[in-house]
Amino acid sequence: xxxxxxxxxxxxxxxxxxxxxxxxxxxxxxxxxxxxxxxxxxxxxxxxxxxxxxxxxxxxxxxxxxxxxxxxxxxxxxxxxxxxxxxxxxxxxxxxx
Numbered sequence: 001x002x003x004x005x006x007x008x009x010x011x012x013x014x015x016x017x018x019x020x021x022x023x024x025x026x027x028x029x030x031x032x033x034x035x036x037x038x039x040x041x042x043x044x045x046x047x048x049x050x051x052x053x054x055x056x057x058x059x060x061x062x063x064x065x066x067x068x069x070x071x072x073x074x075x076x077x078x079x080x081x082x083x084x085x086x087x088x089x090x091x092x093x094x095x096x097x
Contacts, residue, residue: 014022058066 011019011022061069
């Protein structure tokens with residue numbers, strides 16, 4: 001018997017109220033299990049999504065265009081007009097900044 005089959009047998013013995021509680025546990029997001037962005041996607045999947053997005057941005061660019069774009073992004077940092085938008089950082093614990 002596989003682990004899943006054993007699990008199914010246990011689920012089959014649950015009362016309707018217990019099944020409802022189990023369904024809630026499985027379908028309602030749990031903030032304690034979520035990553036920094038509020039999703040419960042595995043970090044590897046998030047990284048892949050970012051890499052795919054960056055690949056899509058680079059698609060069709062020549063190496064020269066990519067180099068020019070990279071240079072322009074790194075050339076000058078434009079500070080936002082309202083630095084107060086970063087005030088929330090002060091509320092973070094020291095090790096999470």
